[in-house]
Amino acid sequence: MFEWVIIGGGIHGCTIANYLIKSGKTTIDDLLIIDSHKEPMEKWKKLTSRIGMEYLRSPSVHHIDVNAFSLQNFRKLINHTEFYGQYKRPSLALFNEHCDSIITNVHLKDCWEQGRVIHVNKEEGKWKIETDKGQSVLSNNLVISISVNEDLHIPKWVNDLGEESASHISHIFSEELTNLNDLTPPILVVGGGITAAHTVIKLCGLFPGKVTLLSRHRFRVHGFDSDPGWLGPKNMKFFSEIEDYKMRREEITNARHKGSIPNDIYQKLIRLEKQGALRLVFDEVEAANKHNHEISINLKGGSGDFAFKHIILATGFESKLPEKGWLKQLIQKENLACATCGYPIVNQGLEWCPHLYVSGPLAELEIGPTARNISGARKAAERIVNYSE
Numbered sequence: 001m002f003e004w005v006i007i008g009g010g011i012h013g014c015t016i017a018n019y020l021i022k023s024g025k026t027t028i029d030d031l032l033i034i035d036s037h038k039e040p041m042e043k044w045k046k047l048t049s050r051i052g053m054e055y056l057r058s059p060s061v062h063h064i065d066v067n068a069f070s071l072q073n074f075r076k077l078i079n080h081t082e083f084y085g086q087y088k089r090p091s092l093a094l095f096n097e098h099c100d101s102i103i104t105n106v107h108l109k110d111c112w113e114q115g116r117v118i119h120v121n122k123e124e125g126k127w128k129i130e131t132d133k134g135q136s137v138l139s140n141n142l143v144i145s146i147s148v149n150e151d152l153h154i155p156k157w158v159n160d161l162g163e164e165s166a167s168h169i170s171h172i173f174s175e176e177l178t179n180l181n182d183l184t185p186p187i188l189v190v191g192g193g194i195t196a197a198h199t200v201i202k203l204c205g206l207f208p209g210k211v212t213l214l215s216r217h218r219f220r221v222h223g224f225d226s227d228p229g230w231l232g233p234k235n236m237k238f239f240s241e242i243e244d245y246k247m248r249r250e251e252i253t254n255a256r257h258k259g260s261i262p263n264d265i266y267q268k269l270i271r272l273e274k275q276g277a278l279r280l281v282f283d284e285v286e287a288a289n290k291h292n293h294e295i296s297i298n299l300k301g302g303s304g305d306f307a308f309k310h311i312i313l314a315t316g317f318e319s320k321l322p323e324k325g326w327l328k329q330l331i332q333k334e335n336l337a338c339a340t341c342g343y344p345i346v347n348q349g350l351e352w353c354p355h356l357y358v359s360g361p362l363a364e365l366e367i368g369p370t371a372r373n374i375s376g377a378r379k380a381a382e383r384i385v386n387y388s389e
């Protein structure tokens with residue numbers, strides 16, 4: 001029997017666990033994190049290292065610890081190779097090292113349980129959580145911080161190509177794609193956002209002159225993925241006063257600079273194109289065909305026809321909640337409130353019903369456009385700590 005169980009041990013789950021322990025809300029013995037991975041934040045580390053991300057997009061005050069300056073204090077000497085630009089964006093290496101130090105100091109691995117949650121229900125006022133490993137635990141409080149990033153977005157033209165092309169096309173976040181070094185050029189990367197940009201920068205280092213980026217839109221250059229006004233009362237006061245959740249969803253959609261990249265990454269892409277390492281094409285796939293050992297692409301805007309040995313999709317994730325499975329059952333069984341977009345309606349303390357809390361995308365209608373980010377994890381942790389009994 002635990003006081004708190006957290007489902008999902010990514011950036012969000014680990015931030016919440018750290019805040020719960022440091023605030024004295026619970027102890028390591030009364031807390032359990034259940035995650036399908038072996039280690040805390042394993043998914044984050046895998047995805048960010050795969051695309052060769054050098055610096056985070058977010059500033060150094062966004063991390064998993066309670067004190068906003070924890071990361072800067074961690075590296076007393078602010079070295080330009082570890083922080084980038086006016087917002088001191090940390091290098092991925094420094095950010096991960098800081099996370100590891102927090103995870104070690106708070107002993108988060110001592111409350112880690114590897115397993116995939118497959119069922120949750122309420123039994124005599126306690127949450128009963130069951131995993132695919134046949135484990136079953138009870139808890140007074142439950143936090144769901146599972147993100148919504150398990151369903152990859154695959155464009156229709158890829159599905160139309162069928163199974164025989166599968167060995168030529170990979171989603172950058174697919175479990176099967178292990179090493180970009182093993183790809184055979186020429187390579188096409190499809191996508192126009194930050195993941196696509198990082199991916200082509202890495203690929204141009206490996207296969208200069210043999211990489212093409214295909215984006216449906218011209219580059220959208222923004223420092224952050226939403227205006228910093230959304231971090232505080234400037235935008236959030238008005239957002240929190242909106243009672244209609246459909247309008248809140250519209251505000252979130254409008255606020256996000258979807259498919260955008262910061263200026264330093266934009267400059268790198270332009271440089272690579274000038275050097276002849278990268279070809280940029282702004283168009284959209286009309287259809288694709290497999291010929292011999294290549295995929296040929298026809299483009300809607302007539303930018304030309306191209307053939308590639310490998311295609312990498314940097315097309316993101318499906319953003320809707322999983323329609324099947326334990327979460328859906330829990331919503332039905334406990335009659336949990338959801339807006340028309342399918343996402344939870346929760347109170348200010350991120351409580352969906354008594355003693356059930358959410359973070360990340362699930363807390364979006366309360367936390368606003370930054371809910372999925374690291375800053376959103378900090379806000380969720382603060383709210384859960386401050387509002388829970």
Ligand SMILES: Cc1cc2nc3c(=O)[nH]c(=O)nc-3n(C[C@H](O)[C@H](O)[C@H](O)COP(=O)(O)OP(=O)(O)OC[C@H]3O[C@@H](n4cnc5c(N)ncnc54)[C@H](O)[C@@H]3O)c2cc1C
Pocket residue numbers: 007008009010011012013034035036037041042043044047048051053055056057058062115116117118145146147149195360361372373374375
């Ligand atoms: C490449 C990339 C770069 C990013 N860069 C930044 C940045 O610079 N700044 C920023 O603020 N944000 C950034 N983000 C956005 C966001 O901060 C990250 O996606 C972050 O990892 C989200 O954390 P999370 O804990 O919600 O999700 P995840 O890291 O995906 O963790 C969720 C965990 O839940 C587990 N899980 C899911 N379902 C179950 C289940 N049924 N049972 C058990 N476990 C389960 C998963 O296995 C996973 O370990 C970036 C995102 C990506 C993809």
